Amino acid sequence: MNPQPISQEGYDKKTEEIRVLENEVMPQIAERIAEARAEGDLKENAEYHGQREEQGRVFAKIAQLKTQLASCRIVDKTKMPKGVVNFGATVTVKDLSDGMEEKYELVGPGEENYDGEIMKILTSSPVAQGMLGKKVGDRIEVEIPRGTLRVEIVKIENP
Numbered sequence: 001m002n003p004q005p006i007s008q009e010g011y012d013k014k015t016e017e018i019r020v021l022e023n024e025v026m027p028q029i030a031e032r033i034a035e036a037r038a039e040g041d042l043k044e045n046a047e048y049h050g051q052r053e054e055q056g057r058v059f060a061k062i063a064q065l066k067t068q069l070a071s072c073r074i075v076d077k078t079k080m081p082k083g084v085v086n087f088g089a090t091v092t093v094k095d096l097s098d099g100m101e102e103k104y105e106l107v108g109p110g111e112e113n114y115d116g117e118i119m120k121i122l123t124s125s126p127v128a129q130g131m132l133g134k135k136v137g138d139r140i141e142v143e144i145p146r147g148t149l150r151v152e153i154v155k156i157e158n159p
Contacts, residue, residue: 004124005075005087006108014110018065021058029055068109075108077159085131085156087123092155093131096139101154104128 006014029051036048077088085091090105103118106128113120121128127149130142134153142149 003071003073004108004122006069006072007077007088007111008074010108010111011069011072011074014065014069018062018069021062021065025058026055026062029058072108080158082158083135083156084158085134085153086158088159090118090157091131091153092157093151094154096150096152102151104131106131 033048033051033055036045036051039045039047042048075087080086080088085106087106087108090103092101092103094101104127105118105120106123107120109122111120112122123129123132126142126144130140130149131153134140136153136156139150139152142151
């Protein structure tokens with residue numbers, strides 16, 4: 001699999017999240033486990049078992065974040081080609097079925113956000129994959145869960 005692009009800001013955000021989980025959250029959980037263990041019989045100690053489950057969830061989250069970072073490469077969005085859809089670009093598209101316009105920004109893992117005026121979508125998403133390399137005036141068709149998205153690219157803003 002090709003490495004996914006990520007901005008320096010996105011990379012820093014994920015590494016900070018890992019740091020907090022490893023150096024702040026996990027020690028707190030370990031402390032609560034020790035306190036619960038000190039209460040005696042572990043078979044019927046709900047607090048102990050709850051904290052062990054939480055420890056497992058946090059450990060899995062840390063592993064997931066590290067795996068995501070391992071599959072990324074930091075890309076300077078300002079050095080990407082201009083006038084073409086690529087990582088970091090904000091793309092305005094017109095839906096060919098109803099004429100409505102939407103804006104998408106192509107981002108890396110952990111930077112996606114589907115709320116707001118501009119939807120930040122992963123470069124690995126089907127919609128982004130359909131747009132990559134396209135120019136203003138190009139039309140694309142992408143299969144999405146609710147059917148086929150047919151859009152025309154009307155504007156590309158590169159950082």
